[in-house]
Amino acid sequence: MITACGPVGEWFWEPAPLAAPSDDGALWALGLLSGVAGVMASCGLVTREGTGSVVLADRGDMGAPLFARRGVPPGAGLVDAVGRADAVGLLPGRLLRLSMALAGEWREAGVVRRAERLFTLRVEVWGEGAVLVGLSAYADAWLAVDLRGRPQPETGAENAPRLAAALARICGVTGSPVDPGDPTRYADPTAEGFADQGEAGAEHDDAWGMFEVPARWRGLMALLPGGPGGRDYEATTELPVRYARVRCGERVLGFLWASADGAAGYEPRSAARDAAFGAGAVWLARLRPARLRGLGAPEALDGLPGASADGGPGGGPDGSVVEDVAWGAASPDALEELSGRS
Incomplete structure (x- = not known):
C-alpha cells in the first residue's frame, strides 16, 4: 500500500x-464527527488514534481565525476546544471547520496492518445553518491498481468492501446521499468507493512518481531559507544511496540520503504530513554549510546524527533527530517508495 500527501x-x-447553529453548533458538529468516525471504526477502517482541529473564522477572512486549535488528540482536549469555539459564537457570516486525521487499518493476505494516516474526516458548519461532511482517503488499499500503476487485485478486493459499507452507513448517520468528489490523478471516486480500473491498470502511468514526488520536492524547497540556489547537493543520482531516518520521538518523519557521486536529499514520509516537511527543511538546510566547505555528500550525511543548528549536541528546533544508523537503498526511487509505504 502507498499513501499520498493529497487525497x-x-x-x-x-x-x-x-x-440555530449559534446554540452549541460546534458541540453538535463534534457529535456528528464522532458518529461518522464510529461508523468507520465499526467497519474496520480506522482506529481511535489521530489528531483533530477546530477552526472558527469569518468567511471573508479565513486566514485570520477567530478561534483555532490544531493537533488536538481525540478526547477531552478536543471537547474543550469545541466548547471554546462555541463560546466565541457560530454567527451568520462565520464558518466552523472541525476535522480529524485518522489512523487506520488495511488488510493484505488476511493480515491486518496499521497506517498512521488513512483518512481525514471533517464537518463544516456555516453560521446560517448549512452543514457539509467530507471524507478524504490517502491510500490505495481500496484500488485494484496501486498508486504507481501496478496491479494489486487481491489487495483491492480484500479492502474495498469495507469502504463501500462505511460510505453506505455514513449516509444513514448524516441522513443524506453520498456525493463522490471529482476524479483525482489516481482514481475516480464513486458512491461505492472507486471505479473499477479493470485490466487497464497495468498500463496506467506512474501518477505517484510523476506528480507526488516532484510536488513534495517543490514543497521542501519552498520551506528552505532562500529556496534552491546553488548551495545544495545534486538532488538526483542513478547510484545506490545510504540513508538515515529522521525521527521525532518514536515517529519517523523522513529519510536523509546521500550517494557516492555527490548527490544528497531528503524524502518526507507521506503519513507524517507537515511535520515531515518541516523536519526535512531543517536538515537539508544543515547540509548546506558542508556543501559550501567542499565536503562530500556521504561525509556530510555522516556528520548530521546528533548535530544541532549550532553544531552542538541535540536535535533540530522541531525536536527531530537524525539516527546514527545508516541503511542502504538501491536508488532514490526505492527510497521514495519507502516514504510512501512506511
Whole structure:
C-alpha cells in the first residue's frame, strides 16, 4: 500500500441545515464527527488514534481565525476546544471547520496492518445553518491498481468492501446521499468507493512518481531559507544511496540520503504530513554549510546524527533527530517508495 500527501479520493454529504447553529453548533458538529468516525471504526477502517482541529473564522477572512486549535488528540482536549469555539459564537457570516486525521487499518493476505494516516474526516458548519461532511482517503488499499500503476487485485478486493459499507452507513448517520468528489490523478471516486480500473491498470502511468514526488520536492524547497540556489547537493543520482531516518520521538518523519557521486536529499514520509516537511527543511538546510566547505555528500550525511543548528549536541528546533544508523537503498526511487509505504 502507498499513501499520498493529497487525497486519492473524496466523498461528501449534506445533512439537513441547523435551525440555530449559534446554540452549541460546534458541540453538535463534534457529535456528528464522532458518529461518522464510529461508523468507520465499526467497519474496520480506522482506529481511535489521530489528531483533530477546530477552526472558527469569518468567511471573508479565513486566514485570520477567530478561534483555532490544531493537533488536538481525540478526547477531552478536543471537547474543550469545541466548547471554546462555541463560546466565541457560530454567527451568520462565520464558518466552523472541525476535522480529524485518522489512523487506520488495511488488510493484505488476511493480515491486518496499521497506517498512521488513512483518512481525514471533517464537518463544516456555516453560521446560517448549512452543514457539509467530507471524507478524504490517502491510500490505495481500496484500488485494484496501486498508486504507481501496478496491479494489486487481491489487495483491492480484500479492502474495498469495507469502504463501500462505511460510505453506505455514513449516509444513514448524516441522513443524506453520498456525493463522490471529482476524479483525482489516481482514481475516480464513486458512491461505492472507486471505479473499477479493470485490466487497464497495468498500463496506467506512474501518477505517484510523476506528480507526488516532484510536488513534495517543490514543497521542501519552498520551506528552505532562500529556496534552491546553488548551495545544495545534486538532488538526483542513478547510484545506490545510504540513508538515515529522521525521527521525532518514536515517529519517523523522513529519510536523509546521500550517494557516492555527490548527490544528497531528503524524502518526507507521506503519513507524517507537515511535520515531515518541516523536519526535512531543517536538515537539508544543515547540509548546506558542508556543501559550501567542499565536503562530500556521504561525509556530510555522516556528520548530521546528533548535530544541532549550532553544531552542538541535540536535535533540530522541531525536536527531530537524525539516527546514527545508516541503511542502504538501491536508488532514490526505492527510497521514495519507502516514504510512501512506511
